[in-house]
Amino acid sequence: MSGQTVVVLGGDGIGPEVTDAALAVLRRVAxxxxxxxxxxxxxxxxxxxxxxxxxxxxxxxxxxxxxVGALGDPGFPPGSDPDPGEALLTLRxxxxxxxNLRPIAARSTLAELGPIRASHVQDVDFLIVRELSxxxxxxxxxxxxxxxALDECVYTREQVERAARVAFGAARTRxxxxxxxxxxxxxxxxxxxVTEVAREFPEIELEHMLVDNAAMQLLLDAxxxxxxxxxxxxxxxxxxEASIYCGSxxxxxxxxxGTDGSPGLFEPAHGSxxxxxxxxVANPVGAILSGAMLLRHGLDRTAAADAVERxxxxxxxxxxxxxxxxxxxxxxxxxxxxxxxx
Ligand code: ATP
Ligand code: MG
Numbered sequence: 001m002s003g004q005t006v007v008v009l010g011g012d013g014i015g016p017e018v019t020d021a022a023l024a025v026l027r028r029v030a031x032x033x034x035x036x037x038x039x040x041x042x043x044x045x046x047x048x049x050x051x052x053x054x055x056x057x058x059x060x061x062x063x064x065x066x067x068v069g070a071l072g073d074p075g076f077p078p079g080s081d082p083d084p085g086e087a088l089l090t091l092r093x094x095x096x097x098x099x100n101l102r103p104i105a106a107r108s109t110l111a112e113l114g115p116i117r118a119s120h121v122q123d124v125d126f127l128i129v130r131e132l133s134x135x136x137x138x139x140x141x142x143x144x145x146x147x148x149a150l151d152e153c154v155y156t157r158e159q160v161e162r163a164a165r166v167a168f169g170a171a172r173t174r175x176x177x178x179x180x181x182x183x184x185x186x187x188x189x190x191x192x193x194v195t196e197v198a199r200e201f202p203e204i205e206l207e208h209m210l211v212d213n214a215a216m217q218l219l220l221d222a223x224x225x226x227x228x229x230x231x232x233x234x235x236x237x238x239x240x241e242a243s244i245y246c247g248s249x250x251x252x253x254x255x256x257x258g259t260d261g262s263p264g265l266f267e268p269a270h271g272s273x274x275x276x277x278x279x280x281v282a283n284p285v286g287a288i289l290s291g292a293m294l295l296r297h298g299l300d301r302t303a304a305a306d307a308v309e310r311x312x313x314x315x316x317x318x319x320x321x322x323x324x325x326x327x328x329x330x331x332x333x334x335x336x337x338x339x340x341x342x
Pocket of ligand 2: 270
């Protein structure tokens with residue numbers, strides 16, 4: 001054993017199916033890691049009445065990294081008690097993850113699948129860095145009466161600096177910082193702080209872009225982007241928009257990182273997809289590539305991460321495709337192709 005521990009939480013819907021796929025790949029390239037599989041979501045509610053038990057949460061906090069499938073179930077809609085979706089939010093905030101990384105890398109062999117001209121898809125390869133700890137999603141929510149409701153949007157200098165440093169550290173040539181500084185006070189602070197941080201990275205170019213323009217530029221020509229840095233809400237919206245370049249929402253990995261040594265949370269960008277759960281047809285690429293990000297950012301195993309990414313690319317380029325990519329491969333068949341390529 002390497003002494004490294006990864007907590008693995010399959011969760012709900014297709015979560016366990018895609019997480020099993022990712023785990024098979026991880027075991028192949030990092031067999032010395034201790035993978036601690038635990039229940040979360042509906043299965044945990046059935047077992048001990050709560051979607052995320054104190055013991056599981058404690059294990060996650062002690063681990064080097066956490067791999068999650070998906071949470072959410074039509075039987076427990078948002079706001080129900082217990083609420084599996086809320087468990088994921090709890091996990092994120094308890095782990096203290098503050099920035100979310102979502103790489104958007106098109107595979108040229110899938111370029112024909114989406115709604116955008118293939119020539120505009122081929123070379124799309126950028127990273128979205130989304131701030132996770134502040135903004136509207138994390139501000140106060142005030143009880144509404146029949147006439148009004150209030151959500152608060154707060155950003156501190158420190159939160160912006162932290163996210164900006166991650167973005168500049170990851171950039172090859174340029175950071176495009178997204179805000180709405182012509183309207184919002186938090187965006188004006190955002191722009192000011194990002195500009196300050198940029199001075200620490202003179203080799204990286206900084207451009208500011210208003211979020212409405214960014215939404216359009218993403219569709220007009222996403223090849224221009226290297227790193228897109230956004231606050232919480234804008235990043236949520238733009239990262240789903242950007243997913244069209246990858247052929248299917250099932251293709252996208254993500255990593256949520258803490259900046260103070262807390263374990264990172266690695267999960268595919270998609271949800272629990274109840275409509276296809278249990279059919280064995282879910283695309284495991286997002287989960288497998290989240291495993292690669294876990295190797296890279298959570299366990300510092302760059303060579304293993306590279307190997308997994310190459311194997312996924314090889315499986316896709318060889319024509320192995322799940323149903324969401326207009327193929328016929330099952331989750332298991334696709335995973336076998338990745339293992340074979342490894
Ligand atoms: P959540 O609120 O949990 O993010 P959501 O409403 O965004 O959920 P998803 O669960 O991501 O929705 O599913 C959206 C659509 O994408 C569904 O039709 C689902 O079947 C499909 N989908 C999601 N993930 C995959 C996957 N890995 N493979 C194939 N199809 C998928
Ligand atoms: Mg979703």
